[in-house]
Amino acid sequence: MKTVWTNGCFDILHRGHIEMLAYAKSLRGRLVVGIDSDQKVKRDKGIDRPFNNEEDRKAMLNSLKYVDEVVIFNTPQELEKCIKRFRPTYMVVGSDWKDKPIIGSRFAKQVKYFERVGDYSTTHILERNNDMKKKTTRTQEGISEPEAREITSQMLGDAFREHSRQMEQHLKDIHERILRLERKQK
Numbered sequence: 001m002k003t004v005w006t007n008g009c010f011d012i013l014h015r016g017h018i019e020m021l022a023y024a025k026s027l028r029g030r031l032v033v034g035i036d037s038d039q040k041v042k043r044d045k046g047i048d049r050p051f052n053n054e055e056d057r058k059a060m061l062n063s064l065k066y067v068d069e070v071v072i073f074n075t076p077q078e079l080e081k082c083i084k085r086f087r088p089t090y091m092v093v094g095s096d097w098k099d100k101p102i103i104g105s106r107f108a109k110q111v112k113y114f115e116r117v118g119d120y121s122t123t124h125i126l127e128r129n130n131d132m133k134k135k136t137t138r139t140q141e142g143i144s145e146p147e148a149r150e151i152t153s154q155m156l157g158d159a160f161r162e163h164s165r166q167m168e169q170h171l172k173d174i175h176e177r178i179l180r181l182e183r184k185q186k
Helices: 015-026 040-047 052-064 076-088 122-139 143-186
Strands: 003-008 030-036 067-074 090-094 110-114
Touching: 003 015, 003 040, 003 076, 015 030, 015 090, 015 110, 030 040, 030 052, 030 076, 052 067, 067 076
Parallel strands: 003 030, 003 090, 030 067, 090 110
Antiparallel strands: none
């Protein structure tokens, strides 16, 4: 059976993640996703990250129909050992990794590059949320701290619900595209 491998932080799932996972699964193999441990994310992205802990990220990925297994790694050496253990037929990485060394690629039969979808990124999502917090703080001067927290919480909740609604629609769109591709292949 073919195995497909991809890895990353997957801190806040967004359309770019979903489309890349759908593409990886479309290669007709068992999709294994490696995720950075909380410690690795902190080392690579700063002390305020990850937004979601490794167990929550793992649970979210495992809940997706595209993903067959999720493993957590803490170091580049552990990442390489994971890839060596699975010896994937395909290793799917973002196109921004072209012409760069890819850890563990020597254990995959083929590296497939996935073109980035728009400007989706967890960092951009978190920056927008931080901007919302700053605007709330500036525009609500004179109110109590608990009231400011409540307003911020409501705004973040609204933003999260909208993000979730968009993700559901993107998943439906991706599913429809995959079904169309499968029909064409028959």
